[in-house]
Amino acid sequence: RVEQLQKRLEKVEVQRTQMRRARVRSELPRVALVGYTNAGKSTLFNAMTGAEAYAADQLFATLDPTVRRIAVPGGNVVLADTVGFVRDLPHDLVAAFRSTLSEAREADFLLHVVDAADPHREERIAQVDEVLTAVGAGDLPQLLVFNKIDRIDGADVRHDGQDGVPDESRRERVWISARDGQGLELLQAVLGRRLGLQHVTGELRLPPDAGRLRARLHQLEVIRSEQADEEGWLLQVDLPIAEAEKLAASAEGAPIRALLP
Numbered sequence: 072r073v074e075q076l077q078k079r080l081e082k083v084e085v086q087r088t089q090m091r092r093a094r095v096r097s098e099l100p101r102v103a104l105v106g107y108t109n110a111g112k113s114t115l116f117n118a119m120t121g122a123e124a125y126a127a128d129q130l131f132a133t134l135d136p137t138v139r140r141i142a143v144p145g146g147n148v149v150l151a152d153t154v155g156f157v158r159d160l161p162h163d164l165v166a167a168f169r170s171t172l173s174e175a176r177e178a179d180f181l182l183h184v185v186d187a188a189d190p191h192r193e194e195r196i197a198q199v200d201e202v203l204t205a206v207g208a209g210d211l212p213q214l215l216v217f218n219k220i221d222r223i224d225g226a227d228v229r230h231d232g233q234d235g236v237p238d239e240s241r242r243e244r245v246w247i248s249a250r251d252g253q254g255l256e257l258l259q260a261v262l263g264r265r266l267g268l269q270h271v272t273g274e275l276r277l278p279p280d281a282g283r284l285r286a287r288l289h290q291l292e293v294i295r296s297e298q299a300d301e302e303g304w305l306l307q308v309d310l311p312i313a314e315a316e317k318l319a320a321s322a323e324g325a326p327i328r329a330l331l332p
Contacts, residue, residue: 099140099148100266101148101149101151102178105184106183106184107195115184115216118250119255138150145264145269153175179211180212183214185216188223215244216245217244220253221248221253228247229257231244268311271312275308275326278302281304284321284324288308293309315327
């Protein structure tokens with residue numbers, strides 16, 4: 072069995088190299104599903120991609136990462152499922168799973184899937200974070216996805232932002248049920264926003280003293296057309312919402328604030 076697993080891991084490493092090259096060419100953001108075993112990662116992967124990745128309530132049900140291209144608000148991303156994590160994963164197993172967990176290590180963003188009905192969920196979150204650190208993915212941005220709300224009486228789909236999270240961790244999270252398809256649109260919208268894929272478009276009037284803001288918009292290459300008159304500049308812009316929020320928060324960002332939803 073060990074020999075068979077070793078051969079599979081070697082095959083996975085070759086596949087990972089090929090996929091990495093393909094993703095570099097495509098320049099799509101890479102998102103990896105991570106989480107404690109049986110948190111529902113593969114079920115969520117299937118729900119988000121329409122694929123049929125193997126999903127079972129057993130240890131290491133998913134060994135080979137499955138990768139698919141999916142659409143989220145604002146663009147496309149590459150989504151990868153990964154092996155489920157467990158408590159106190161031995162160092163030799165961490166080494167053996169490095170090729171499999173490379174999808175997490177080389178991702179741009181992590182969806183950290185949590186069994187919301189697990190009474191030990193906070194402990195599981197900490198254990199997954201430990202493994203992520205061990206494989207070199209501990210500093211990647213992540214969103215907690217509290218799955219299986221169908222098992223919690225009175226639980227609803229919701230998004231707890233970084234401000235106002237009702238617990239001490241202060242981490243952003245989305246509550247969903249992958250099995251029932253509840254909250255998937257919300258999850259995709261939050262993911263698109265966190266990756267900076269969502270855009271705001273519209274007409275922007277800049278006064279003559281807003282030359283610094285205009286220069287910044289040109290630097291970002293988000294101006295689609297521009298007209299100058301005695302009142303300043305009239306611009307048609309299309310910029311990522313993340314950049315729009317940064318500009319709106321600046322001292323000269325009042326015109327941008329009118330574009331934000």
